Amino acid sequence: MRYSGKIVLVTGARRGVGRLLAEHFLREGAQVIGFSRHADDLSVKGYTPIAVELGDAESVVRGFNQVRKTFGRVDIVVNNAAVLTSQYSMIMPPAAALGMLETNLFGTFMVSREAAKLMRKGKWGRIINIGSMAASLEPIGDSIYAATKAAVATLANVMAKEFAPLNITCNTLGITAIETDMLGQLPRDKVDAVVAGLPMPRYATADDILNVVDFFASERSSYVTAQTVFLGGVN
Template identity: 70%
Template sequence: MSAGIDAGAGGGAYAGKLALVTGSRRGVGLLIAEHILKHGGRVAGFARGESTIDHPDYHHFQVDVGDPASVQQGFAALKKVTDAVHIVVNNAAVLTSQYSMIMPPAAAQAMLNTNLMGAFMVSREASKMMRKGKWGRIINISSMAVSLEPIGDSVYAASKAGLTTLANVMAKELAPLNITCNSLAVSAIKTDMLSQLPQDKIAQVIAGLPIPRFAEADDILNVLDFLASERSSYITAQTIYLGGVN
């Protein structure tokens, strides 16, 4: 039988698999975690705050992915629950939208620590666990900001562009282990993070998209399922943009 998430179809598309989702308390991370649980998978969530998910197959770990020591401690705790991680969704991110000349250095550093270094550390530690089973899917949640390069998002866009390059290089390193690394660049979706930004500017961005609407949950989950599938074993080092952005 296939080793991928399609195995055990009777139990759901993610049956027999454990997915590690960062930033699982809210927004896109919460959406993804609940989707995987609904379809038969187990989920380990990394987030700075307490759990917002009540499910028998969900394990929560209070981890600040922007702190390498915290990530390593989180994996030490995770290994007490499971010896295998099959899917990683690097979703945790922070955003400060501000003109470059007045961007607080601490805010810029926080974006780099969480959005880029956090994904590196989580992928690094998870791939060591995936290596034992010679199967894995690493999916980085990127952003349309990489392509659109909006004013005020210099560091955020740069951190997400770095995330794409990170996935592409790790894809080459991990391919012999049957581990794929891809990126999903999400367009605007109604979350707490998006609510921080001026809504008139968001409206302008949406109006300029080839498909001029907000992303919906299924837009993201459709691509997630595709990239996580056993049938996508020949797809790696790719970035899929939503909304027609390229």
């Protein structure tokens, strides 16, 4: 029960990586808040789903008002939610490009700063951004997506400096491919080819991700901030 007594917020907790993170924190004794766009069907003790549109500043602030009223604080935040449209830049629909900037980058910014406002009272916090191998591999078709994933690491690095006096750490985990709805949007042969080219040529497992999230979230990692860890040998 390593997270007993902790309040953990996971964005995009309704599906995919976010759901496996939420379930992990719940198993380990945390009270978990899940921000997602749609109504969440997970109804278990200790889980509080809140509908939030991350691209909308007011919606994020409303979500945090609810967190403040219900819990009074938050200890660990995982900025996991993101959207992906993979398309050559010249034919990428502008609305899709904007959608990635709004959710992946602006949403991460808003959640991190609102969380830090709550964390500063207790002078303790962990902010963990879920990045992507795309930030390093810079694949064709992913100009905006890869840029947003590089940007969330930069965001964490700057916030790490701003929040260091408050004992709040900010780090990024760049994950490789794992079976989710987002992955299903991409042609499987393209993803297989990318995975085959990794130094460790396999898909990520849930445990690969949870291991690094636990490391960043740990009490013992209080001197670890502004770091990006990539899975699978990506750098």
